[in-house]
Amino acid sequence: MRPTENRPDVHPKWPSEEAQIITFTSRGGSATGVVKEVRWGLVWRDFILEDGRVIPEHKILGEHESPVWRKPQDISQQEREAWERRLVSMADAGLDPRDEEQLFRAELNQYLAYTYLRFKEARHKPSDPKWT
Amino acid sequence: MKIRVIPTEVGEEAERYVMGKTYQSGQSGKQQVRSLLSEAGLVDIPTDEFSERVKEAKKAVLDRLGELLESTTDIEERDSAAYSLATLKKLEIALQRKGTPRTAD
Numbered sequence: 001m002r003p004t005e006n007r008p009d010v011h012p013k014w015p016s017e018e019a020q021i022i023t024f025t026s027r028g029g030s031a032t033g034v035v036k037e038v039r040w041g042l043v044w045r046d047f048i049l050e051d052g053r054v055i056p057e058h059k060i061l062g063e064h065e066s067p068v069w070r071k072p073q074d075i076s077q078q079e080r081e082a083w084e085r086r087l088v089s090m091a092d093a094g095l096d097p098r099d100e101e102q103l104f105r106a107e108l109n110q111y112l113a114y115t116y117l118r119f120k121e122a123r124h125k126p127s128d129p130k131w132t
Numbered sequence: 133m134k135i136r137v138i139p140t141e142v143g144e145e146a147e148r149y150v151m152g153k154t155y156q157s158g159q160s161g162k163q164q165v166r167s168l169l170s171e172a173g174l175v176d177i178p179t180d181e182f183s184e185r186v187k188e189a190k191k192a193v194l195d196r197l198g199e200l201l202e203s204t205t206d207i208e209e210r211d212s213a214a215y216s217l218a219t220l221k222k223l224e225i226a227l228q229r230k231g232t233p234r235t236a237d
Contacts, residue, residue: 056176059176080216081215084216087219088219088222091222091227094230097177105182113174116172119195119196
């Protein structure tokens with residue numbers, strides 16, 4: 001399994017590198033899968049399974065506490081634009097976000113969550129810090 | 133499978149104000165954001181609501197863009213918002229091309 005990249009603001013690491021099988025909530029109950037890669041999205045981490053399914057971290061079952069989520073201001077323009085280009089490319093290729101546990105759905109979900117946080121935050125920004 | 137228990141992140145703070153909402157003491161930053169996104173239906177978007185969520189995101193960007201257009205500063209943010217708006221428009225069109233909503237299986 002390729003673990004998620006290290007981020008200085010996230011500690012300790014979860015899952016451990018030995019953990020390769022996860023159980024997660026899926027339609028109609030729970031399911032399991034072998035993790036191929038863990039990577040950060042625009043807000044939370046996604047677990048990419050060997051069979052190509054993409055499982056957002058908050059759907060994973062088990063006794064764990066996941067790392068903090070990313071803040072909109074942590075996302076660089078370069079990363080955001082690369083994400084946007086990828087989404088448009090997948091949409092143009094005819095991928096459908098209604099397909100469960102697929103990459104396009106996972107990436108679009110994160111992009112919409114990030115966009116909401118980014119612009120709602122900008123419109124309601126109080127004087128005191130809200131992200132710690 | 134080995135899963136390590138990770139201590140709750142540092143975040144046991146007093147009441148905090150996040151995007152127009154006040155959250156109770158004890159809610160970590162992540163919990164606050166998760167609550168916000170859950171209320172907006174954006175943590176796990178239901179199968180047939182992506183088009184609607186894209187429209188809502190477009191509105192949020194447009195509202196912000198309207199504010200930015202009134203300002204002579206924040207040109208970089210304005211350009212960035214315009215770029216995101218264009219992305220959302222492309223996504224909206226692509227999703228519309230997918231045709232009629234598919235019912236959840």
